[in-house]
Amino acid sequence: MALLGWSIGSIPLISIAEGLPSMVPNTALALVLAGASLWALGGRERPAPLRRLLGRACAAGVVAFGLAALVQYVFGWDFGVDRLLFPARVAFPSEFPGRPPPNTALCCVLIGAALLSLPVKTRRACRLSQGAALSAAALALTALTGYVFGVGYFYGLPPLFPFTGMALHASIAFLALCAGLIMASPNCGAFAVLAASGPGGVLLRRSLPFVVLAPLAIGRLFLIGADLGAYPLAASFSLASAISTLLLGAALWVSAARLNLLDEARRQAEEARAFLATVAQSSDDAVIGSALDGTILSWNPAAERLYGYGAGEVIGKKLPILCPPERAGEAEATFARLRRGERVERFEAVSRTKDGRHIDIEVTVSSIADASGRITGVSTICRDIGRRKAMEAAIASAHEAERRIRAQLEDVGTACAAVSETLANLPRSESGMRAVLEVIARHAKEISGADYASLGVGEDGRRPFDAWVPSGVPAEQSARIGAIPRPIGVLGAVGRDGRPIRLDDVHAHPDFIGLPPHHPSIEAFLGVPLRFHGRSVGNLYLGKRPGRPPFTEDDERAAKLLADRTCSAIETARLYRVEANERRRLQAVVEQMPEAAILVDAEGRLITCNRLALQYASRPAGELDPWGNAVIFDPRTPGREPVGWAERPLTRALHRGEVVTGAEGLLRCEGGAFVPVLVNAAPVRSDDGEIEGAVAVFQDISALKEMERQRQEWISIVAHDLRQPIQVIATASHLLRSRSGGQLVADGEKQLGRIASSVERLRRMIDDLLDASRIEAHELTLDRSPVDLRAQLGEIVEKSTAATAGHAVRLEVRGDVPAVLADPGRLEQIVTNLLSNAAKYGQPNGDIAVAVSADRSFAQIAVTNWGRGIAEASLPHLFKRFSRAAEGDARRVRGVGLGLYITKGLVEAHGGAIAVESTPGGATTFRFSLPLADPAPAAGA
Numbered sequence: 001m002a003l004l005g006w007s008i009g010s011i012p013l014i015s016i017a018e019g020l021p022s023m024v025p026n027t028a029l030a031l032v033l034a035g036a037s038l039w040a041l042g043g044r045e046r047p048a049p050l051r052r053l054l055g056r057a058c059a060a061g062v063v064a065f066g067l068a069a070l071v072q073y074v075f076g077w078d079f080g081v082d083r084l085l086f087p088a089r090v091a092f093p094s095e096f097p098g099r100p101p102p103n104t105a106l107c108c109v110l111i112g113a114a115l116l117s118l119p120v121k122t123r124r125a126c127r128l129s130q131g132a133a134l135s136a137a138a139l140a141l142t143a144l145t146g147y148v149f150g151v152g153y154f155y156g157l158p159p160l161f162p163f164t165g166m167a168l169h170a171s172i173a174f175l176a177l178c179a180g181l182i183m184a185s186p187n188c189g190a191f192a193v194l195a196a197s198g199p200g201g202v203l204l205r206r207s208l209p210f211v212v213l214a215p216l217a218i219g220r221l222f223l224i225g226a227d228l229g230a231y232p233l234a235a236s237f238s239l240a241s242a243i244s245t246l247l248l249g250a251a252l253w254v255s256a257a258r259l260n261l262l263d264e265a266r267r268q269a270e271e272a273r274a275f276l277a278t279v280a281q282s283s284d285d286a287v288i289g290s291a292l293d294g295t296i297l298s299w300n301p302a303a304e305r306l307y308g309y310g311a312g313e314v315i316g317k318k319l320p321i322l323c324p325p326e327r328a329g330e331a332e333a334t335f336a337r338l339r340r341g342e343r344v345e346r347f348e349a350v351s352r353t354k355d356g357r358h359i360d361i362e363v364t365v366s367s368i369a370d371a372s373g374r375i376t377g378v379s380t381i382c383r384d385i386g387r388r389k390a391m392e393a394a395i396a397s398a399h400e401a402e403r404r405i406r407a408q409l410e411d412v413g414t415a416c417a418a419v420s421e422t423l424a425n426l427p428r429s430e431s432g433m434r435a436v437l438e439v440i441a442r443h444a445k446e447i448s449g450a451d452y453a454s455l456g457v458g459e460d461g462r463r464p465f466d467a468w469v470p471s472g473v474p475a476e477q478s479a480r481i482g483a484i485p486r487p488i489g490v491l492g493a494v495g496r497d498g499r500p501i502r503l504d505d506v507h508a509h510p511d512f513i514g515l516p517p518h519h520p521s522i523e524a525f526l527g528v529p530l531r532f533h534g535r536s537v538g539n540l541y542l543g544k545r546p547g548r549p550p551f552t553e554d555d556e557r558a559a560k561l562l563a564d565r566t567c568s569a570i571e572t573a574r575l576y577r578v579e580a581n582e583r584r585r586l587q588a589v590v591e592q593m594p595e596a597a598i599l600v601d602a603e604g605r606l607i608t609c610n611r612l613a614l615q616y617a618s619r620p621a622g623e624l625d626p627w628g629n630a631v632i633f634d635p636r637t638p639g640r641e642p643v644g645w646a647e648r649p650l651t652r653a654l655h656r657g658e659v660v661t662g663a664e665g666l667l668r669c670e671g672g673a674f675v676p677v678l679v680n681a682a683p684v685r686s687d688d689g690e691i692e693g694a695v696a697v698f699q700d701i702s703a704l705k706e707m708e709r710q711r712q713e714w715i716s717i718v719a720h721d722l723r724q725p726i727q728v729i730a731t732a733s734h735l736l737r738s739r740s741g742g743q744l745v746a747d748g749e750k751q752l753g754r755i756a757s758s759v760e761r762l763r764r765m766i767d768d769l770l771d772a773s774r775i776e777a778h779e780l781t782l783d784r785s786p787v788d789l790r791a792q793l794g795e796i797v798e799k800s801t802a803a804t805a806g807h808a809v810r811l812e813v814r815g816d817v818p819a820v821l822a823d824p825g826r827l828e829q830i831v832t833n834l835l836s837n838a839a840k841y842g843q844p845n846g847d848i849a850v851a852v853s854a855d856r857s858f859a860q861i862a863v864t865n866w867g868r869g870i871a872e873a874s875l876p877h878l879f880k881r882f883s884r885a886a887e888g889d890a891r892r893v894r895g896v897g898l899g900l901y902i903t904k905g906l907v908e909a910h911g912g913a914i915a916v917e918s919t920p921g922g923a924t925t926f927r928f929s930l931p932l933a934d935p936a937p938a939a940g941a
Contacts, residue, residue: 026100027100030061033058033061034058034115037115038115046119056116061112063116066110103142107139110139111132111177130181130188139174140170141171143171280298283302286383287380288300288379289378289380290319292338293335294318294331296319308354313354319335324350327349330349338365338378346363348362348363349361361384361385362383408554415439436570437457438469438471440562441471444562445472448558450543450551452473452544455530458538460487461492463486467538477518481517490509490511491541493509500527502550504524506522524544525542525551526555526559527540527542528559532570537574542559590610593612597609597698599693601692603627604628606627606631616633616669616698617632653695654693657691659682660679662680665677677698679698736752775909787822789817789852789861790813797850799828807865809835809848813853814853818854820932826906830903831850833899834928837900838865841865847865849864850863851864857935858912858930861927862926863926864923864924865924870920878916879903907928911930914929
C-alpha cells in the first residue's frame, strides 16, 4: 500500500496522517520481501528446494536493505540505494532523503536474520530466529507505544535524527511479521512456551494480553483526559499506573485460579493414566506401547505370557521382532499409515513367539496423541485367537456335517411325509399296514443308496415274520424265493441286540447262515431295529451287491433316523387294526343293550348310538342341536318342562365332568309322546384325565311308573276304605261312653281311652299315607294366603303341648319377620311334625327351640332339640319314605316313617327348602324356608 502511495503521491498511504513519519520506499520493499520469505519458509513441512531458495533470497534482500542503511548512518556514506525507487518523489525535508530510519533499518536486519535461520531445524537456529524476532518486535512495539502516547523519542531519535522516525504502519507491519516468525516455530522458543499445555503456558496466554495491551490502552485514555484538562498530567500517570497494577493483579489472580484447576486436572489425568496403566498390566490381552518408528516402549505381563519375551528383552527393540520374517513389511506398512493419520481397523495376523512358534492373533492398533492432538506413539493390543481359530475350524467341520445331516433330514422328511400320506389313507386291514411297510422300505433303500431293502415285523425265531415286505427284488424273483424268512441268523441278531448292525461283508458275521435259494447276492449289510417306547415293532434290513461301496456312518445315521421317525407309523397302523376290531366289538355290545345309549366326542359330536336310542330321538327337518347333531333328544322334567341345555345330564358330564346317576325325567319322542326314563351320564376320560367324550344311558321306566301308580292307587283305596271302620269304632266307643252315664268301672274307662287313642293314631297314619300318595302323584293342593308367622307359630306351639309334653318349647323371633305366603293348615302340619319329631328323639325333659328370621325373599324357621343326635350316615336318608333314624328307640318312638317325607314335600310345595344339621351327642336342627308374601325389592332395583 505504501509503494502504491508513493507511486500516486497519496500522503494517507505513505504517512497515515499529516505530520507523521512516512514509510520510505525501501522500507515498504523490505516488508514485501520479508512477507514473501515468511510465506516461502514458514510452513511446517519442509519446503521444496525452489521455494526454499526463493525464501532465503528474499530474506537476504531484507538484511541487505537494513545493513546498507545502518552502514550509511555509521560511516556517513551514501550508496545511492535510498533513491532507487521513486527518486523524483522523495522530497520531504531530510538530511538523508529516502533512507529508512535507524530503528527501521535495524528491524529489517533482525527480521531478515530470523528468516534466514527459520529453515534450519536445530535448537541453536531456533533460538537465533526467535531472539531476532523478539528483538525486532521490541523495537516495533516501542515505536507503536510512542505513537500511542505521543512520545517522539519512542519511534524516532530526535536528538540525533530529528527529521525521521519509524512509520506507524511500518511498526504494525513489523509486529505482524514478528508474530508470524514466532508462530512458524511452534515446537521451540517463545511460541512453544506460549502454546504449552503446562501451567506456564496457561499463565502466559492469560496474562500476555493484559501486560501488552492494558498499559497502552489505560495510559492513552488517561493521557486524553489530561489533554482535555480533567486532571494534571502527573495525575494521569499515577492513575494509569494504579489501574494497570489492579488489572494486572486481577489477571494474575484469575490465572492462579486457572492454574489450580489445571493442576487438579493434571492430578486427575495422572490418576487416570495410572489406572489405565494398571488396567494394561492386569489385562489378559497383550498391550504393547511403541514409538512411531516401531520402537517398543512398554510391555505388559500378558505380552510376556503370549510371546515369551520379558520386558527387558524387547523394550527398545523394533516391533518386527514379533513378526515372521516374511511378514515384517506388514508391520512397517501399518506404522506408515498411522504416521499419515489414517485409521487402522482391527485385523488378524500371524505373529512369532520367542521359541519360534507362529500364533494367530487379533490386532487392534490405535494412535496415541498428546493434548494438542499430535500423534506421539502407537498402542497395539494383541489377542491370542488360536483357540478361536480351532473352534472356527471345528465349527466349519460341524457346518459341513450339518449340511449332510440336513440333506439326510430332508430325505427323511420326504419319506415321513410319504408315510404320513399313506397312513392318512390307511384302510383298516392287513393290506393297509403292508402299504405303510412298503413305503418305509422303498425310501430307506433310496436314502442309503442300497440295492435291496426289506422290513420285517416279528421277533419269534420259531416262526416267520408276521409281516415281510421286500423292496428292490423283482416280483418274479421274490416269488421264486418263496417262504417268508424267520428272524434268525443276522436278521435275528438285529432285533435281539436292539442296535444297528453295519457290515462291510455280511458273510464274515458269525451269525450268518447263508441266503435262501434264488436270493440275489449281497455283500454290504445294514440292519436297524425299529422300536417304539422300548418295544420292538420291526426291523429294517438293507443290502448292496458285491463290488458296491460299503455303507457309511452317515448311511447308518440316516437309516436309524428314518426308523425312529417311522416306527410310530407302524405302531399306528397296528393300532388302527386293533381299534377297528374294538370298535366293531363295542358297536355290537351297544346295539345289544336293553337301554338307549349315546356316545359323543369331546366336541359333543355324536359318535354312535344304538337303535333303541334312535327310537327316542326327534328329528325336526333342518334343525341341529348346539353341538351340530341332526339327531336331537328332547329331555323334560317329570312335570314335562324342557330341561335347559346346560343342565342336561350329557352336557353336565361332558362340560363339567359330573357323573349323573338315576336322574328321573321324560323324553319327548317324535310325534309328541313322552317316555319316563332314568338317565345315567358320565364323562369318558383319557389316561391323563382329560375329557375325551361322554356317554349317556336312558332306561325306560314306564313299567316301574305303572307299578308305582298302581301302588299309590292301592294305598289311596286302602286308606279310604280304612276310614269307615275306624269311624265306626270311634262312634261306637263315643256312644258307649255317653250312654254309660259315668257308670263304667275304672277298667272300662281305661279301655275306652285306649280305643280312642288307637283310633286317633290310625287316623294320623291314614292321613300320612294319603299325603304321601298326593305328594308322589304331584296332586297336593295348597290354599295359600298371607300368614303372620309370629302369631301362627305361637298358636301352633300352644296346640302342640300334648305332642311336646315334658319339653319346654321356646319361640325366638329374630328381627322383623314379614308375613309369609302359606297354607295355614299345612304350615301347622309342618311345624307340628318337626316339634313331635324333636320331642320323640330329643333328650327327655329337654328344651326345644323354635327360631324365626327373614331375609329379602324367604322366612327361615329352625326347630332345635338336644339329645343323642343323628349319625352323619343317616342324614341323607331322613327325608325318604318310611325312613326312621337308627338312633331312635323303635319301641318308644311310634310311626311309619312318613313324617319327614311329608314335611319335605309340603315345604317344597310352598316353594321352600328344608335341611337338617346334627351333632352326635349335641344339637339337632331342622331348618326350612317359606317365601314371603311381599318380598323386599333387590338393592339398586
